[in-house]
Amino acid sequence: MEATFKILDTNRAIYMKFLDGYTLEQLNKIPEGFSNNLIWNIGHIIVSQQGLVYRLSGLPINVSDEMNNKYKNGSKPESNxxxxxxxxxxxxxxSLVEQTKQDYAAGKFQNFNEYQTQTGFHLASLKDSMEFNNYHEGxxxxxxMNIRKFL
Known part of the structure; x- marks a missing residue:
């Protein structure tokens, strides 16, 4: 899982560059032809990781219900x-990546509920889910990267 976590850390560092490199107005802008914005995508990957790793393992997610509902699959930006x-x-x-690493090291992920993603991936294990999460974040x-061309 070391490589999987390394990829996740790298993904998150790239996402942080977006958060640091764009104004609040730019983060919230939905360009014509798009259904979401930069900040929604980042909120979405945070919520998705929690669902893919924790919820599918039968553990509580580490984000609020409000945040989960705002960024879950099928949602879209409703306000700035x-x-x-x-x-x-x-x-x-x-912080959630660090929490996941700690929980993994502590052996908290004992169960996994198999899941078929909307894109057709069959997730049969925590490892599958973590690797799919990295794909999803990519x-x-x-x-x-497409959205930023129109800001």
Missing amino acids: VTQEEVDEIKKLLF LHLGFM
Whole structure:
């Protein structure tokens, strides 16, 4: 799992560059032809990681119900995100990865509920889910690279 965590750390560092490199207005802007914005994509990958790793393992997720509902699969930006929300997302971007590493090292992931993703991936284990999460984060990074061209 060392390589999987290394990829996750790298993904999150790239996402942080977006948070540090764009204004609140730019993070919230939904360019014409797009259904979401930069900040939604980042909130979404945070919430998705929690679902893929914790929920599928039968453990409670480490984000609020409000955040989960705002960024879960099928959601879309309903209003502009405040600077306070951006600051919270910045904290969660790395703190939740560290929590996952600690929980993994402590052996907390004992069970896994197999899951078929909307894109057709069959997740049969925590390892599958962690690797799919990295793939998913890469997809959203690609969406964000497209969005930034129109800011």
